Amino acid sequence: MDFGEIADRGLVVLGCGKMGGALLSRWLDAGLPAGSVWVLEPTPADWLTAVDGLHLNDGLPDAPAVALIAVKPQMLRETLPRLSSIGTGKTLVLSVVAGMPLSVYDELLGPDAAVVRTVPNTPAAIGHGITSMFANDRTDAAQADLAERLLGAVGEVVRLPSEDQLRLATSIAGCGPAYVFHLIETMAAAATAQGLAPDVALKLARATVAGAGDLAERTGEDPAQLRRNVTSPNGVTQAALEVLMDEQTGFPALLDRAVAAALRRDDELGGA
Numbered sequence: 001m002d003f004g005e006i007a008d009r010g011l012v013v014l015g016c017g018k019m020g021g022a023l024l025s026r027w028l029d030a031g032l033p034a035g036s037v038w039v040l041e042p043t044p045a046d047w048l049t050a051v052d053g054l055h056l057n058d059g060l061p062d063a064p065a066v067a068l069i070a071v072k073p074q075m076l077r078e079t080l081p082r083l084s085s086i087g088t089g090k091t092l093v094l095s096v097v098a099g100m101p102l103s104v105y106d107e108l109l110g111p112d113a114a115v116v117r118t119v120p121n122t123p124a125a126i127g128h129g130i131t132s133m134f135a136n137d138r139t140d141a142a143q144a145d146l147a148e149r150l151l152g153a154v155g156e157v158v159r160l161p162s163e164d165q166l167r168l169a170t171s172i173a174g175c176g177p178a179y180v181f182h183l184i185e186t187m188a189a190a191a192t193a194q195g196l197a198p199d200v201a202l203k204l205a206r207a208t209v210a211g212a213g214d215l216a217e218r219t220g221e222d223p224a225q226l227r228r229n230v231t232s233p234n235g236v237t238q239a240a241l242e243v244l245m246d247e248q249t250g251f252p253a254l255l256d257r258a259v260a261a262a263l264r265r266d267d268e269l270g271g272a
């Protein structure tokens with residue numbers, strides 16, 4: 001990836017935990033010069049302290065090309081005003097902070113700030129994420145393209161047509177890896193409860209979820225058809241699916257409730 005302008009003007013990271021770290025480490029691997037990176041992070045991970053030449057809690061460039069905002073939503077109001085120089089429109093402010101509307105950035109950075117709100121997910125750490133983005137009206141085409149290229153370094157990118165849709169992306173793709181990890185946990189627990197050794201149960205559950213996800217992605221086939229391909233009439237899978245697909249007590253009702261809860265919390269965080 002060409003980091004030309006970022007290499008010249010610098011990239012600032014505010015909050016370098018799981019999400020900020022996943023993005024930054026991929027960018028460094030893709031050729032971002034460490035000497036062009038300034039990180040503000042009170043509890044840096046070992047890998048971060050070991051990056052040669054990176055500016056860790058050590059001043060800031062005057063007009064960085066990009067500022068990645070990756071603190072928790074509850075920290076945004078306290079921390080963002082410290083980056084006073086990024087509100088001119090010349091810096092692309094790339095935020096992964098969940099739930100915080102663009103209006104909050106205007107309030108904290110001023111009316112000229114070029115801000116792209118994004119919803120990444122943790123598979124970004126292995127370059128297999130999917131990130132949704134929406135840019136405010138001060139972000140020019142070159143900055144929006146730069147945002148897409150940076151996010152493209154950690155997986156697929158989807159440009160959404162409205163800010164409101166970011167909350168939907170959060171409830172499915174941002175939080176979604178946790179739903180899937182919990183599925184692995186519960187599949188393993190169910191198999192263990194029926195007598196399989198815990199390590200074998202976990203191995204089977206993990207590989208099954210990974211393989212099914214990979215199959216769905218690589219073939220691009222309708223997941224309903226992939227499901228039917230597993231399900232012999234009157235067979236074993238059908239018996240299980242009759243429980244899981246029950247409209248009242250199965251996955252449909254459960255996922256509806258889970259997504260509704262995520263959306264409610266996303267709305268609440270907007271006022272954090």
Ligand SMILES: NC(=O)C1=CN([C@@H]2O[C@H](COP(=O)(O)OP(=O)(O)OC[C@H]3O[C@@H](n4cnc5c(N)ncnc54)[C@H](O)[C@@H]3O)[C@@H](O)[C@H]2O)C=CC1
Pocket residue numbers: 014015016017018019020040041042043070071072073075079096097098099119120121122174175
């Ligand atoms: N983890 C995930 O799956 C996703 C997270 N997000 C968003 O990413 C953001 C970060 O989340 P995570 O990385 O999961 O949390 P995290 O807790 O791993 O990272 C936040 C980092 O901010 C640092 N921090 C605290 N006070 C600070 C300060 N005064 N100045 C600079 N840094 C400070 C913390 O030390 C921590 O390393 C959140 O806003 C979250 O909504 C968005 C999509 C997915």
Ligand SMILES: O=C(O)[C@@H]1CCC=N1
Pocket residue numbers: 098170174175
């Ligand atoms: O749980 C959270 O608030 C963040 C947003 C999406 C994933 N993690």
